[in-house]
Amino acid sequence: KQEVTQIPAALSVPEGENLVLNCSFTDSAIYNLQWFRQDPGKGLTSLLLIQSSQREQTSGRLNASLDKSSGRSTLYIAASQPGDSATYLCAVRLPSDSWGKFQFGAGTQVVVTP
Amino acid sequence: SQTIHQWPATLVQPVGSPLSLECTVEGTSNPNLYWYRQAAGRGLQLLFYSVGIGQISSEVPQNLSASRPQDRQFILSSKKLLLSDSGFYLCACHGTLHTEAFFGQGTRLTVV
Numbered sequence: 001k002q003e004v005t006q007i008p009a010a011l012s013v014p015e016g017e018n019l020v021l022n023c024s025f026t027d028s029a030i031y032n033l034q035w036f037r038q039d040p041g042k043g044l045t046s047l048l049l050i051q052s053s054q055r056e057q058t059s060g061r062l063n064a065s066l067d068k069s070s071g072r073s074t075l076y077i078a079a080s081q082p083g084d085s086a087t088y089l090c091a092v093r094l095p096s097d098s099w100g101k102f103q104f105g106a107g108t109q110v111v112v113t114p
Numbered sequence: 115s116q117t118i119h120q121w122p123a124t125l126v127q128p129v130g131s132p133l134s135l136e137c138t139v140e141g142t143s144n145p146n147l148y149w150y151r152q153a154a155g156r157g158l159q160l161l162f163y164s165v166g167i168g169q170i171s172s173e174v175p176q177n178l179s180a181s182r183p184q185d186r187q188f189i190l191s192s193k194k195l196l197l198s199d200s201g202f203y204l205c206a207c208h209g210t211l212h213t214e215a216f217f218g219q220g221t222r223l224t225v226v
Contacts, residue, residue: 031211043120043204044217051212089158093211100146100211101173106157 002027004092006105014113019077021108023090028068031093031100035064035075038087038107047088048075052095080112116141120205120218127225133178133192135221137205140186145207147188149180152202152220164188200225 003026013019023033032051036044048057048064050073056065061078077084087109091102117140127133139145146165150158160173162180170180177196181189188205202222208215 034215036217041202041220041222043118043219044206046214046216049214091158091215093215095211100208101148101160101163102158102215104158 002030002092002094002103004090004103004105006088006090006108008108009106010109010111012111012113013080015080015082017080019075019080019084019110019112021075021077021088021090021110023073023075023105025071025073025092025103028071029095030068031095033064033066033073033090033092034102035062035073036089036091038089040087044089080110082112082114085110085112115214116145116207116209116216118205118207118216118218120203120221122221123219124222125224127195127223129197129225130194133190133195133199133223135190135203135205135223137188137190137218138186139188139207142186142207142209144185145209147182148206148215149188149190150204150206152204154201158204162190195225197225199223 005024034049035047038044050057050066063076066073087107089107091104119138148163149161152158164170164182178192202220204220205218
């Protein structure tokens with residue numbers, strides 16, 4: 001069974017520092033991996049999608065890498081801002097099931113202090 | 115891109131009352147649709163998924179049911195709510211397995 005882990009569970013950094021968020025998964029057989037952001041009381045906002053054949057994806061200050069063989073993905077957020085404060089979740093799409101279900105991590109809660 | 119509408123945003127219901135949460139999708143056709151529940155401080159739990167009209171699969175046995183009467187409409191229901199049904203319910207969709215998944219803004223359900 002696929003297990004997805006995000007460590008640390010919470011992170012606090014001063015504004016301007018780079019953020020590094022980790023996601024690990026136990027089974028390397030995945031379709032893709034998606035990073036989401038969730039603000040308190042809100043739904044999930046898609047940040048980046050990395051296909052299993054890709055090594056990284058970039059969007060603005062965000063960069064996500066994927067190492068399938070070691071079961072790891074890392075989300076980098078450059079020059080953090082207070083507006084980056086949120087919970088970040090990663091999810092892997094399972095290939096063994098054609099319905100495209102996701103397995104989510106529990107998330108990393110990020111606070112960026114001014 | 116796809117847009118997912120969920121309503122209501124918040125709901126307070128007494129134990130034993132019925133429930134109906136609705137999700138509609140714009141910007142795509144024949145999407146895969148999902149209902150998730152997020153309990154406080156915990157991850158997302160998949161409740162139901164649907165690959166087409168009238169096709170529903172359940173992930174966990176529970177007090178809830180789902181229906182898909184139209185291609186872009188997904189409904190979560192209960193005949194009698196339990197206290198344990200409280201939580202944050204999210205509807206999600208994606209087109210193919212290689213495309214992004216999108217989520218609605220969620221419904222906060224409190225059963226009292």
